[in-house]
Structures are given as structure tokens and as C-alpha cells.
Amino acid sequence: MQDALPGEIGAFAAAITTGDRSGMGEGTLKALRDTNLAHLLAISGLHMGLLAGFVFSVVRLAIAMVPFVALRLPGHRIAAVFALIAAASYLALSGGNVATERAFIMVAVALIAVVFNRRAISLRAVALAALIVLVLRPEALLGPGFQMSFAATTALVAVFNHLRGAPEVVPRWLWAVLAVILSSAVAGFATAPVAAAHFNRIAQFGLVANLLTVPLMGILVMPAAVVAACLRLLGLRHRHFGCWGAAWPGY
Numbered sequence: 672m673q674d675a676l677p678g679e680i681g682a683f684a685a686a687i688t689t690g691d692r693s694g695m696g697e698g699t700l701k702a703l704r705d706t707n708l709a710h711l712l713a714i715s716g717l718h719m720g721l722l723a724g725f726v727f728s729v730v731r732l733a734i735a736m737v738p739f740v741a742l743r744l745p746g747h748r749i750a751a752v753f754a755l756i757a758a759a760s761y762l763a764l765s766g767g768n769v770a771t772e773r774a775f776i777m778v779a780v781a782l783i784a785v786v787f788n789r790r791a792i793s794l795r796a797v798a799l800a801a802l803i804v805l806v807l808r809p810e811a812l813l814g815p816g817f818q819m820s821f822a823a824t825t826a827l828v829a830v831f832n833h834l835r836g837a838p839e840v841v842p843r844w845l846w847a848v849l850a851v852i853l854s855s856a857v858a859g860f861a862t863a864p865v866a867a868a869h870f871n872r873i874a875q876f877g878l879v880a881n882l883l884t885v886p887l888m889g890i891l892v893m894p895a896a897v898v899a900a901c902l903r904l905l906g907l908r909h910r911h912f913g914c915w916g917a918a919w920p921g922y
Contacts, residue, residue, distance in 0.1 A: 673694050679694075679699060682699075686712045687888075688892070689764065690714040690765045690766065700712075704872075707859070708880050708881070708884060713816075714768070714770065716778075716820055718774070718893070719761065719775055719778045720778060721892075722757060722758060722761055722893050723757060723758045723781075724754075724889075726754040727751060728750075729897075730754070731750035748785065751783075751785040751786050752786065755778075755783070757897070758775055758778050759775065759779075762775045769816060770820070772804075772807070772808075773800075773817065773820055776807075777797070777800040780796050780800045780803070792828055792832075794832070797824050815866070818865045819865045819866065822862055823857075823858040826861035827861075830853070855882050
């Protein structure tokens, strides 16, 4: 990636997709910390969730488009298996650090629940993921990564489970917009005390910055990353597909 896009742009592209921030300057890192966007540089729950969600959606849509297959095979289970394989591959690609392992375990618990027709997103699933992480790495309990990750996840699951049975008073398209705003706000409030305790700082522009960047990660960056990775398996590089190369430099 850094060969295809030299300088700070290539370094940033490599950081948000692979977790390698070695080429980034201190000024960029400081700006990301000040705006509460430093989490984009760690391959964690956001990246794993978006990747697995995109692969799950694409595979399930592909199965649904073939009626002969859709009526005979459990499309959601097959899609969950493909998403789990993609998440495991991403874990290996990123180097498998602690944050990525934690995110993979949480995603794997949700996808395995789908395979066995259980509720994928629940407080029990969050508790199970936390238990697995602590069994593998008990020292993670005192780290800011574990505390912030599970604080945000627990708060999000609790809030959206509470809203699940609420009557629909707004159109679905508006609810999608409100869900993005609400999720960013809930995660920000849940992690703020932990960040203040560990880093002695509270991001002032975190909500606005995340509202601008997280949808972009889900709509453009992760889908382009998956497509570009598939194209690379066929020997198709960025010089043949410039639009994908711009979103996923290096391919």
C-alpha cells in the first residue's frame, strides 16, 4: 500500500486496513487521538464487525438470488460460515494482536449463534465472549482495550435490545440514520470514563468525528477491501481497477 501511495496517505491507508501504523507521522496520530478516531488504527470490533457483516450480507444475497438453492439450503447459516472464515482470515492478515483476537472472538460467538439458530446479539453472547477472552488472556482485564471494548459493546447491546420492542414512530430510512447517531453516542458515553481514567483525556469532537467516519468505513472502505482482496486472488491489481485501488491502495 505504501508503495502504491507514498507518504502519509499510504501510511494511513495501511493503518486503517491492516493495523500497521509504522509509517504514520506523529502529527497524524495526535490528530486522530484528539478527535477520538485512534480506534480506526486498531483492527478491532469495528473492522471485524463491518467485514463479517459485509461478507454475510453478500453471501446471503447471492444465495437468495438463486431460488433453487434458497429454498433448499439454510442461507443464513451458510453466510455465517463464510463470514467466520473471512473474519479468521482477517485475524491472520492483521497479525493477530490482542485487540484483533478479542474482536474475532466476539464476532465468532455471534456467527456461531447464527449457525445454531440462536440470537446472535445479546448480553449472554457478550458475556461469553468476555469469558473466552479472559480465559485466554486474564491480564487483559486491567487493560484499557478490554475495558473500553466491552463497555461499548455491553452498552450498545443493552440499549438496542431495549429499543427492539419499541413501536416504530419514524420511517425505516430515518431510523437507520438515527441508529448510527445513537450507536456513536452510546459508545462514546460508555467509553469516556475508561478513557479518562487511563489516558487522562476526553475527546471533545468524538461524536461528530465518528458520525462522519464510521459510515464511510462501512459503506466504502470495508466493502472495497473485500472486493479488492478477491480480485487480487485472480491476479487483478489496482492498475486495472483504479476505482478499487483508490479505496484499497496496494491492490
